Amino acid sequence: MALRARITGWGKYLPQRILTNRELEKWVDTSDAWIRSRTGIRERRIAADDETASTMAVEASRQALEVAHLNPKELDLIIAATVTPDKVFPACASLIQHQLGASKAAAFDLNAACSGFVYALATANQFIGAGGFEKVLVVGTDVYSRILDWRDRSTCVLFGDGAGAVIMEASTQGGSLSFVLGSDGSGADLLYVPGLCDSTLVANDHHYLTMNGPEVFKFAIHTMVGATKQVVETAHLTLDDIDLFIYHQANSRIIQAAAKSLSLPPHKVFINVDRYGNTSAASIPIALCEAIEEGRIQKGDHLALVGFGGGLSWGAMVVEWDSDPLEKNV
Ligand code: COA
Helix, strand or coil, X not given: CCCEEEEEEEEEECCCEEEEHHHHHHHCCCCHHHHHHHHXXXXXXXXXXXXXXXXXXXXXXXXXXXXXXXXXXXXXXXXXXXXXXXXXCCCHHHHHHHXXXXXXXXXXXXXXXXXHHHHHHHHHHHHHHHCCCCEEEEEEEEEHHHCCCCXXXXXXXXXXXXXXXXXXXXXXXXEEEEEEEEECHHHHHHEECCCCCCHHHHHXXXXXXXXXXXXXXXXXXXXXXXXXXXXXXXXXXXXXXXXXXXXXXXXXXXXXXXXXXXXXXXXXXECCXXXXXXXXXXXXXXXXXXXXXXXXXXXXXXXXXXXXXXCCEEEEEEEECCCCCCCCXX
């Protein structure tokens, strides 16, 4: 029987420092009312000076390992989805591996911006399905506070820092039922951060995130609707069979517009962007953890995880949840 990848552990980390909309009002020409009405965001977390993508990831990963009852030395592979790694190289995943003491694990980073976590889940699924890798740590971690222009009100109000992790293990039942990945590089200029080797960066000393908000907004709704339909159909299910939709938390208006277009009942759509803003690759695993904590995921449920972001890129996965959240694993 073909091996599937099943989620057996989960964890999240949010920095302590809360940055409210009211505080942002003092820095840029914005208002709490504007941010709330256009994005649904009330506050976000900001990493301390000594925190990085790898240190946040390690906190989330330790929780995930504990839930899965795994010793880090049992891990075969670590995939870190991030676009804000501590260093260009070595990979953030290698730093995580060392801090965890996961001495047996291979480690690499995956860059698919805010779609990164779903891309990494799909990658782990393929490694496990092909055999030879049984226990994989997938972590989404981003520290956007370091790549935002805090003078640019059109971007700085939208993002926050954090990390989320899951353990995926080989199984013959449950787990990932289907996934969809996509990319449209023609939209690369709509959302980007210049790289170290970008000559415009050298010329303009501009290393901040740049975004065409309205265009990304349209892309996001269109893509989330399409990817949701496709991934559910690929799993031979209907939208009604899905118990919880966990979308990338970028903007509650985007999530609500997609949900409306798909006629999803609000109680089946998870939202926590109000407290964390857009945490990029961390947003879906953080939302997954909170959905579990809130008792919104039960054994046997079908979940749809759907992300979109820079690339432009998108990724979706349907998961049959067969861990018992109350027992913190079976
Ligand atoms: N506070 C107050 N006004 C702001 C503002 C802020 N923080 N940011 C932008 N504005 C202004 C704009 O300058 C514009 O003013 P103008 O009409 O005088 O030119 C006005 O608000 C409306 O801007 P617009 O961009 O049309 O608003 P919007 O309804 O599209 O909302 C976003 C803007 C950014 C919230 C929305 O486009 C969005 O969420 N896009 C997707 C972003 C995203 O998710 N990115 C990450 C993807 S992973």
